[in-house]
Amino acid sequence: DAGVIQSPRHEVTEMGQEVTLRCKPISGHNSLFWYRQTMMRGLELLIYFNNNVPIDDSGMPEDRFSAKMPNASFSTLKIQPSEPRDSAVYFCASSFAGDRAQITDTQYFGPGTRLTVL
Amino acid sequence: KQEVTQIPAALSVPEGENLVLNCSFTDSAIYNLQWFRQDPGKGLTSLLLIQSSQREQTSGRLNASLDKSSGRSTLYIAASQPGDSATYLCAVEGSARQLTFGSGTQLTVLP
Numbered sequence: 001d002a003g004v005i006q007s008p009r010h011e012v013t014e015m016g017q018e019v020t021l022r023c024k025p026i027s028g029h030n031s032l033f034w035y036r037q038t039m040m041r042g043l044e045l046l047i048y049f050n051n052n053v054p055i056d057d058s059g060m061p062e063d064r065f066s067a068k069m070p071n072a073s074f075s076t077l078k079i080q081p082s083e084p085r086d087s088a089v090y091f092c093a094s095s096f097a098g099d100r101a102q103i104t105d106t107q108y109f110g111p112g113t114r115l116t117v118l
Numbered sequence: 119k120q121e122v123t124q125i126p127a128a129l130s131v132p133e134g135e136n137l138v139l140n141c142s143f144t145d146s147a148i149y150n151l152q153w154f155r156q157d158p159g160k161g162l163t164s165l166l167l168i169q170s171s172q173r174e175q176t177s178g179r180l181n182a183s184l185d186k187s188s189g190r191s192t193l194y195i196a197a198s199q200p201g202d203s204a205t206y207l208c209a210v211e212g213s214a215r216q217l218t219f220g221s222g223t224q225l226t227v228l229p
Contacts, residue, residue, distance in 0.1 A: 004160065031215065043207070043219040056216060091161055097215060106152065109161035110178075 004110035006092050007109040012116045018080040021113045024073055030117060033107060034067055034077050044089070049075065062068030082117045089114050120145045124208055124220035126215055132228050139193040139223045141208030146186050152217070153182050153193050162207065166193070179225040198227045 005024040013019055025032045027112040033048040039048040045055040049069045057067070064083070079086055121144045131137050141151070150169050154162040166175045168191070170188040174183040181194040195202060205224045209217040 033217075042221045043209075045216050045218075048216065050215075059216075093162075106167050107166045108164065109154075111161045 003117045004092055004094050005107055006090075006113050008112045008113060009111060010053075010116075012083055012118065014118050015083055015100075017117075018078065019082045019086075019115060019117075021077040021090050021092075021115070023075045023077070023092030023110060025075070025092070026108055027073070029094035029096050030072070031095045031097040031107075032069060032075050033093040033095075034075070036088045036095065037091060037112070038088045039104035044088075046077070079115075082115075084117045085116055087117050119152050120148075120210060120212055122208060122210055122218050122220035124223050126223060127221065128224040128226075129186040130226040130228060132148075133198060133200060135154045136194070136196050137198055137225070137228075138208060139206050139208075140195070141191040141193070141194070141220055143189045143191075143210045143218075145193075145210075145212070148186065148212060149209045149215075151191050152209045152211070153180075153183050153191075155209060156205045156222070157206050158204075165206075195225075198225075200227045200229045203227050 006020045031050050034046040035043050038042045046059045046066045052069045068076045089112045091109050091112045093109045095107045123142045125140045148170055152167045153165045155165050156162050168175045168184040179196040184191045203226050205222040207222045208220040211217050
């Protein structure tokens with residue numbers, strides 16, 4: 001298995017531009033997570049999906065951020081308009097969330113997208 | 119709100135030493151606790167997952183323990199090697215399946 005795939009790996013953009021980050025989860029996984037990592041705040045969960053449905057987006061910083069999962073093999077995180085404080089590494093992770101009696105909730109992370117907003 | 123703390127923030131040891139990394143969390147109502155490794159510029163790799171009903175998990179030279187009632191976990195690395203140099207992150211999973219991460223311990227193993 002190729003693991004979780006993220007693109008692009010690096011993105012440099014100017015303030016005010018729209019940024020779209022992409023993620024392909026591991027085949028067969030039914031949960032997908034978007035995280036942001038910064039030196040100041042560490043790793044923070046932004047949003048997660050279960051069976052393509054957003055379950056909790058309380059970590060999304062503001063309305064400029066939106067995420068979609070149109071099917072089980074693809075998700076996007078969009079920032080519009082981008083700001084310098086959005087500069088961070090954005091990780092996507094996936095897992096198989098089964099019955100709580102048979103948890104295999106290990107999350108597998110992608111390599112991340114390093115976003116720089118000038 | 120769950121808070122996860124890792125001590126120390128950084129650790130440097132000579133090759134061959136056994137070492138312990140510490141993790142504490144404020145809300146004991148967790149489903150599991152996971153230890154991850156992160157290499158510079160890379161994503162996270164899951165090392166060990168301990169279910170809330172378990173006390174410890176072992177994988178090779180790694181052993182993780184969990185004391186849910188006291189809100190503590192330790193990661194024990196035996197016979198450390200330079201290849202173990204990385205940042206080690208502890209994360210707890212709550213009822214809603216979200217992971218709350220600690221800030222990590224940056225480990226350097228000197229040859």
